[in-house]
Amino acid sequence: MAALFTCVVCALVGAAVASLLACIPGLHIYNVLALTALAFQAWSGGGWLAGEAFTALTVAMTVGYAMLNTVPSVFLAAPDESALFTVLPGQKYLMAGRGREAVLITAAGGAVGLFAICLVLAPLGPRLLPVIWTVLRPHAHWVLWCVIAFMLMSEWPRRVAIGVPGWRRFLAAWRNLGVGLLTFLLSGLLGFLLLYRSPIPPEFAFQNLLPAFAGLFTLPWLLLNLAARATPLPQRADRGVPLDVPTLLHGGLAGVLGGGFAAFIPVITGGVGGFLAGHATAIRNDRMFLVSQGAAKVVYYVAGLLLFFVPGLHTARGGAAAMLMTFGVPQDRAAWFLALAAAALAGAVACALVSPLTSLTIAAVARFGCRRLSWASLALILAVVLTATGGRGLAVAVVAAGIGLLPVLFGSRRMNCLGVILLPMACNLSGFGPAVARALGLL
Amino acid sequence: MKGIAHFAAGVAVASCFPQAVQAGADGNPLPFLIGGACGLLPDTLDFKFSRFFFRHDVEVVPDPLRPDAQTIADAVALAVNRAWETQRPVRIRLHTIRLATDVWLPYEITFDVAGRRVLARCGSPVDTGGNAVGRTEPAGRRGGAANLACGIKLEYRATTPVDMLEGPTFTMEPTADGRVVPRFIEWHRQWSHSLLAAAGLGLLAALAAAPYLGLVAAGAALAHVLADQLGFMGSNLFFPFRAERSAGLQRVHSESAAANLLTVWGACVLIFWNLYRNMAVNVPGWNLLSVAVYGLVVPAGVGLAWRRWRRRP
Numbered sequence: 187m188a189a190l191f192t193c194v195v196c197a198l199v200g201a202a203v204a205s206l207l208a209c210i211p212g213l214h215i216y217n218v219l220a221l222t223a224l225a226f227q228a229w230s231g232g233g234w235l236a237g238e239a240f241t242a243l244t245v246a247m248t249v250g251y252a253m254l255n256t257v258p259s260v261f262l263a264a265p266d267e268s269a270l271f272t273v274l275p276g277q278k279y280l281m282a283g284r285g286r287e288a289v290l291i292t293a294a295g296g297a298v299g300l301f302a303i304c305l306v307l308a309p310l311g312p313r314l315l316p317v318i319w320t321v322l323r324p325h326a327h328w329v330l331w332c333v334i335a336f337m338l339m340s341e342w343p344r345r346v347a348i349g350v351p352g353w354r355r356f357l358a359a360w361r362n363l364g365v366g367l368l369t370f371l372l373s374g375l376l377g378f379l380l381l382y383r384s385p386i387p388p389e390f391a392f393q394n395l396l397p398a399f400a401g402l403f404t405l406p407w408l409l410l411n412l413a414a415r416a417t418p419l420p421q422r423a424d425r426g427v428p429l430d431v432p433t434l435l436h437g438g439l440a441g442v443l444g445g446g447f448a449a450f451i452p453v454i455t456g457g458v459g460g461f462l463a464g465h466a467t468a469i470r471n472d473r474m475f476l477v478s479q480g481a482a483k484v485v486y487y488v489a490g491l492l493l494f495f496v497p498g499l500h501t502a503r504g505g506a507a508a509m510l511m512t513f514g515v516p517q518d519r520a521a522w523f524l525a526l527a528a529a530a531l532a533g534a535v536a537c538a539l540v541s542p543l544t545s546l547t548i549a550a551v552a553r554f555g556c557r558r559l560s561w562a563s564l565a566l567i568l569a570v571v572l573t574a575t576g577g578r579g580l581a582v583a584v585v586a587a588g589i590g591l592l593p594v595l596f597g598s599r600r601m602n603c604l605g606v607i608l609l610p611m612a613c614n615l616s617g618f619g620p621a622v623a624r625a626l627g628l629l
Numbered sequence: 630m631k632g633i634a635h636f637a638a639g640v641a642v643a644s645c646f647p648q649a650v651q652a653g654a655d656g657n658p659l660p661f662l663i664g665g666a667c668g669l670l671p672d673t674l675d676f677k678f679s680r681f682f683f684r685h686d687v688e689v690v691p692d693p694l695r696p697d698a699q700t701i702a703d704a705v706a707l708a709v710n711r712a713w714e715t716q717r718p719v720r721i722r723l724h725t726i727r728l729a730t731d732v733w734l735p736y737e738i739t740f741d742v743a744g745r746r747v748l749a750r751c752g753s754p755v756d757t758g759g760n761a762v763g764r765t766e767p768a769g770r771r772g773g774a775a776n777l778a779c780g781i782k783l784e785y786r787a788t789t790p791v792d793m794l795e796g797p798t799f800t801m802e803p804t805a806d807g808r809v810v811p812r813f814i815e816w817h818r819q820w821s822h823s824l825l826a827a828a829g830l831g832l833l834a835a836l837a838a839a840p841y842l843g844l845v846a847a848g849a850a851l852a853h854v855l856a857d858q859l860g861f862m863g864s865n866l867f868f869p870f871r872a873e874r875s876a877g878l879q880r881v882h883s884e885s886a887a888a889n890l891l892t893v894w895g896a897c898v899l900i901f902w903n904l905y906r907n908m909a910v911n912v913p914g915w916n917l918l919s920v921a922v923y924g925l926v927v928p929a930g931v932g933l934a935w936r937r938w939r940r941r942p
Contacts, residue, residue, distance in 0.1 A: 332665045465633040466634070
């Protein structure tokens with residue numbers, strides 16, 4: 187009974203703390219979890235980490251973060267790699283004084299994702315996923331290559347030129363496509379560099395990708411916000427969101443499919459999964475898109491972690507599962523049910539906290555101003571990078587920010603920055619990563 | 630169909646070849662990449678290349694500050710009448726009306742066949758997602774109509790919305806019976822969507838890589854062309870022996886969420902089955918029937934029930 191009580195407390199506290207931390211730009215839950223694990227290891231000598239309470243805490247913190255990390259994406263344009271897609275519509279809502287609405291819509295999608303996890307993954311996961319993974323495992327590499335190919339091929343020219351058709355119009359239209367390809371290539375090369383000859387000192391190796399992610403995804407938006415000096419309208423304080431059931435279910439279905447795909451296939455992020463499913467289900471509407479991204483994000487983070495507990499599967503997806511794996515693989519179904527229960531409980535807490543934490547952020551934006559908070563976010567992110575990876579990490583972040591600014595300045599897809607993980611990992615999964623690294627002079 | 634449906638269908642075609650599945654299991658992604666890329670290639674050729682070289686005779690650029698629907702209707706009527714008078718095709722390009730970064734003023738063109746008129750009507754401002762943005766409408770004439778000197782023969786829809794991103798082109802082509810047929814985005818679904826192009830693509834892949842990869846490439850491109858034939862516009866299947874697109878079967882709309890999802894889902898189920906049947910392992914209860922029923926029929930049934938529920942009065 188005491189163990190159960192401890193688990194419940196850990197789930198409640200974990201969800202609440204992670205929800206709060208998710209509102210701080212630049213803090214990724216995997217870093218927080220790593221620090222938490224190190225702290226508890228030092229405190230309890232490691233025994234506590236293998237216990238059920240730590241499982242409940244990890245799952246709950248992941249749920250809390252996945253539900254609430256939309257807040258800095260919308261109000262401060264400081265997304266992580268999975269919330270990347272919510273920034274653009276989120277900023278649109280923010281500038282119109284409807285930032286709260288954007289967060290609540292995304293959270294509604296997250297709630298749909300949690301329901302799908304509890305109602306679909308829980309009963310069907312142990313029956314289907316081990317077989318599906320056995321079939322797909324040798325083929326995961328080409329699935330990844332196909333995702334890359336579709337990402338690059340499905341970007342269409344945006345520039346609408348008036349005048350005589352011909353090469354000039356063709357080249358003008360191809361400018362954003364060319365920059366998109368260049369962004370993917372450069373970020374892929376950065377990924378190879380970080381993977382094969384990282385300038386980041388070995389003592390910070392577990393945070394190898396942190397500066398690249400901060401530079402590619404977070405810093406460009408913040409720099410743009412600071413340069414643009416745009417001031418959003420005062421934020422509306424509506425409590426409810428006029429979201430109809432078809433929009434919620436259509437967007438939710440897309441998000442669940444996309445997030446599930448991303449959780450299951452290595453290296454694909456929730457945003458990319460949501461993007462693919464959005465195409466597959468013909469999503470055009472901003473509200474539906476936000477719902478789908480909310481669902482995709484939650485399913486990606488939470489289901490990705492829960493796959494570690496699925497009986498007969500036990501695959502580690504994402505930083506949290508990789509960290510738990512170092513303490514052993516769960517052998518019984520009790521761990522699976524415990525993880526599911528913790529996710530459900532944490533989901534309820536996180537849903538309840540969405541509105542008050544959004545109000546708190548709106549109050550902070552109103553009090554300090556968007557510009558001052560953007561400066562504070564920038565300073566905080568640079569401090570996190572410097573603390574976690576040293577001066578060299580900061581240099582990597584600056585280089586990555588240069589690459590990340592390309593799509594922002596030339597109007598191409600920001601998603602191309604995901605080349606930093608997609609390209610080297612696809613090469614590695616296909617078995618020719620080392621050969622490419624040798625050709626690049628990195629080995 | 631949307632790009633992802635064509636891409637997934639192309640990958641599914643590749644998975645039907647045991648050599649491709651074996652190559653995939655051995656770490657070679659090429660067969661599936663060829664399948665996916667060739668599945669999407671016909672649209673890529675059109676939208677990323679052909680359209681930029683398609684010349685037009687009349688260009689309509691409405692004033693965003695004072696859009697005039699009457700001028701738009703007059704311009705379209707001018708193109709139709711000139712084609713009829715000169716008995717030569719006249720191409721017109723209609724630009725969208727952009728009011729701000731993400732705000733558009735949609736308008737639509739209607740060919741009134743019975744009344745021998747062209748109608749133009751401006752709508753209310755929307756964002757790129759098509760949602761009303763509640764912005765004040767610019768001043769200007771909201772509706773307009775222009776008489777035509779000849780009859781119209783429709784091969785596509787009577788009403789064409791011109792809402793966001795890049796506007797459409799029409800080729801006003803005189804017919805032998807004295808009418809004019811407005812051909813919607815004539816640069817699309819021509820040579821790139823033909824049986825000859827699919828065969829050529831297959832030949833290229835076969836010569837460059839392996840014979841079975843030629844079949845993968847041709848099959849993927851063919852799947853694209855056949856899927857498009859289910860829609861409204863059709864494709865020029867028999868280029869260069871025919872100059873015009875064959876009419877589509879008008880069974881599905883390319884933007885239909887259900888059709889796209891069903892295609893992608895069906896392709897994924899087929900890919901899974903092809904990978905599973907080429908594996909050495911055999912799981913009790915997992916056979917073609919169970920995969921088809923639980924993987925395709927049940928989800929399709931749920932989807933159908935959902936659509937009926939949505940359309941209930």
